[in-house]
Amino acid sequence: MDIKKWYRNPTNWGWILTVIITVLTAAYFIVKYDRFEKLLDDPNNVGDFLAGTAGTVALIWLIVGYFLQREELHNNTTALKSQKDELEKQVEAMNMLAQATADNVEATRVISEVYQKQFDRENNEKMEKVRPKFLGASHAGNSMRITVMQNEISNVEYSSIIDGQLHETNKIAYVPLKGKLTFIYPEDFFELNGTLEFKVVYSDKLDNRIDEHHAFEKKGGFVKLVKRHKLVRVSG
Structure with missing residues (x-):
């Protein structure tokens, strides 16, 4: 496994921080159980506690999502640049092929004209002999x-x-x-x-x-x- 690649993955850090917050919350709940007994008597306090814990986790994953999106955009930009370079190479190759084809056509035309003139001359000479x-x-x-x-x-x-x-x-x-x-x-x-x-x-x-x-x-x-x-x- 590539350690550097693993550390650079925002998702891995999201799970690590989520586990840490969950463990800390559970440990705090165990150590301060006597205080939590009083909190359990008031549903509003329980809701506030859970909302604070969940909000922290949500913020972490929001940040993770941001980094994931940024990485995705970077990958897309790199892919598009690679496609652009590839297309430029294809266009250059097609231009070279088109030029080579044009040169071949011109050479064929010149050769055809030479042969046609020679054929016409020989044919005219032959016709003059029998005319x-x-x-x-x-x-x-x-x-x-x-x-x-x-x-x-x-x-x-x-x-x-x-x-x-x-x-x-x-x-x-x-x-x-x-x-x-x-x-x-x-x-x-x-x-x-x-x-x-x-x-x-x-x-x-x-x-x-x-x-x-x-x-x-x-x-x-x-x-x-x-x-x-x-x-x-x-x-x-």
Whole structure:
């Protein structure tokens, strides 16, 4: 048993003082019995005596209760401080974990961007190798023949677009290398300063579905196919 802890317990001192008062009261009662016989004749005197004795005991336990409450408050304060310190450590650990997670996410994002750029570059290079080239080679009257160069194409839908409106659509299952696509447009179209476009949707060797737009232009009496201005990968 821890002697210091036992001495510091207010309850133990309360019982000790209660026993001492009880023993002293009993001893006094025995020694002064002849006087107590006279007191017993008057109930008021008996009540006063017992009230004084009980009041002393009550005061002792009131003081004991005060010290017990103070000790309990001290223990609660210590426990709350320990909880506060523990919570601060948990918050610090969570902040470190959140920072580490954010760093990992950022690193993953950077790596993903690098791989995505590499993938896009390789994919674009691969598509360029299989993408056909369209050349405006000849025209007669109000028709234009476009030559398919570099690669053959399949599942072809090609149209002429006049002043932004779809004019004519043709379909063909397969166009070999150096094959021709024929477009019809108004004979006096370019004299009217209109705009003429060539649209072709096709599948390349990799089964990518491509939507390509080109513009026609008249120079020196000839209608030519100029630089493309739209290339959209529809599927693949």
